Amino acid sequence: MTTNIPNPPLRQRKRRRGGLLPSPGWGYLMIAPALIGLVALYVWPFLTTFGKSFMDVPAFGPGTFTGVDNYTELLGDGRFWQALRNSALYTAILLLGLPVAIVLAALIEQVGRGRAFYRILFFLPVVTLPVAISMVWRFIYNGDFGLLNYVLSMVGVPGQYWVADATFTIYAVGAVGIWMNLGINLIILGAGLQSIPQDLYEASSLDGAGRVRQFFRITLPLLSPSVFLVTVLTVISALQMFDLIFVMLRSVNNTALADSKTIVYLFYEKAFVEFDQGYGAAIAIVLLMVIMAATLVQFRLQRRWVFYD
C-alpha cells in the first residue's frame, strides 16, 4: 500500500534551508573539544615520535638531529630482529586459533538452550584483567610445580619450563593469547552468523545436505566478511602485544625474557626504562609500517577469499 505524504509547503522548505538550520558555528563548537584533544594528544605526539626517530634524545634536554642513524642502528640490531620475529610468531599462533573460534561460534549458534551460558563462559577471560590472567597462567606454566606439567606427566609427556625457556615462551604466551581473545572473536563471528538467512539452511537440508556440508558450502562463504574482520583485528592487536610478556616473563632471574621480547616490549624498554627516546621512536615508526603493510596485504588478499553478496 502506498501512503500519500504531501510535500511540505514551499514556504516551510525555504525556512528550513535558511534560518532554522544551525549555522556552521554550532558544528565547530561541537567538534571543538574532540579536535583540541585530537591535535594536542594524538596529532602532535605522533609528529613528536616521527621527529624524534631522526634524533638522538638524552633523558633530559633537547635532542640533536642525527638523520637516519636510529634506523640504521635498528636494522643492524639483532635484538630488534628477534623482537620482530617474536611478534610475528605470536601473531601467527593467534591466527591458528581463528579456525577454532569459527567452529566454536558455529556450534554455539546451533545449540538452543545453554547458548547464553556458553557465551558468558567464553567471554570471562575478556573481562578479566590481562595482568591477572597472566599471573594465573604463569603459575600454571611453572616448570617445577605448575599444573600443566603435572597434567602432561600423567600422559607421559616430560614437563618444561614454559615461561623460563626461550624455546617455548612465545608458544606458551600465544596459547594464552588465543584463550584470552576467543570471547571477542566469538561475539564478532556470532553476529556474522546471525546475519546468514536461515532459509538457505532449510532449502539445502530439503535437498539432503548434511551439517558438515552446510558448514562448508553456506556458513563459511557467507561468514567470510566477519572472518576477514576478525583476521585483520587479530593481526593488528597481536602485533602490539605487551602485557602478557611483561607479566608472565619478567622477573629478576628469568633469562628467557631477553630472547622473548616483542616489538612493543622493546619499545617500552628503550623509550621508558632506558629513556633512549630517539631509538624508541624509531621502533614505534617501524611498528606502524609493519602493521600498515600487514593490513594492506590482507586487504589485497581478501578479493581472493572474501565473499560479498
Add this chain to the structure above:
Amino acid sequence: MTDQFLRSRRLERAAAGSKASRHGEWVIHVVLAVSAVVMVAPFVWQLLTVFKSNREASQMPPTLLPEDPTTGAFATFFGSVPFWAQLTVSVSALVLRVIGQLAVAALAGYAFARLRFPGRKLLFGLFIVMLMVPSQLFLIGQFEIIRDLGMLDTIPALAIPGMFSAFGIFLMRQAFMSIPAGFEEAARLDGAGALRTFWYIMLPMVRPTMAALAVLTSLYSWNDLLWPLIVTPRGDRRPITVGLAGLQGQFGTDYPTLMAGAFVASLPLILIFLALQRQFFSGIASSGLKG
C-alpha cells in the same frame, strides 16, 4: 501428481535430516562442554590455590582441593598492598575517562553526522587516520605533555588521553547517522535550537550506543597497563593493573597471595559484566576493536 510425490520425498529426506541433527546436537554439546572446561579451568585453579598455603601450592604433585583451607593469602595480600587506594585510583580514572569520552564523542559524533560546516569531511578524515595508528606511536609525546604539565602521578593523567579516542567519535557518528532525519526536522520546525535538539531529541535515541561505548571504554581503562606504567613513576597513585604487576616482584612465587590479588582485582569488572552482559556483547560486536 508428480509434484506431490516429489514434495513428499523431500519431506521424508528433511525428516531424516532432522533425526541426524538430533544426534548431532549431542556431539555439539560434548565439544562445547570440553571447550568450556578448558576456558574456566584456569579460573578454578586460581580459586583453589587461593585457599592453600604457599607450601601446599608449590608441591609436586599438586593437591586438587586445599588440604587445610586458609584465607591467609588474602590477609597477606591486603596487609602488604594498598589495595583500596589502588582501587580508588582505578575507579576514579575509569569514571573520569568514561564521562569525558561520552561527552566528547557524542558532541563531535553528532556534528559530523548531522551538521554541515566547511572542512567537515577533511576533519573527519583526520580522526579516521588517527584511529588507524597504533597507540604506541602517541606514548612518547603524550608522556612529555603530561610531564611538562606537572601531571605525572595524577588521576587526570591516567584518564585524559583516553577521552579523546577517535573510535568513540566514529561509533557515535554511525549511531546518529542511522536516525531518520524526520525527528530532527520536526524538532527544528517546532523551534528547538541545535543544542536543544541534540540534548532532548537526538541523545536519548543513541542511548544504546552510548552504553556500549561506556562499557568498552571502561574495559580499556580498567585493563590498561602500559600507559599507567609510564605516567605513575613515583608509585603512590597507581591503578590496580600496575599494582598487581608489581606484586610479582614482591612475592615471587608465593602463588596463593598472587592468586588472591589477581582474584580481588578482577572481581569488580567480572561482576559488572555479569550484570550488564548485553551492553558488553553489543559493545564488542559494534567495535571489534581490541584494547
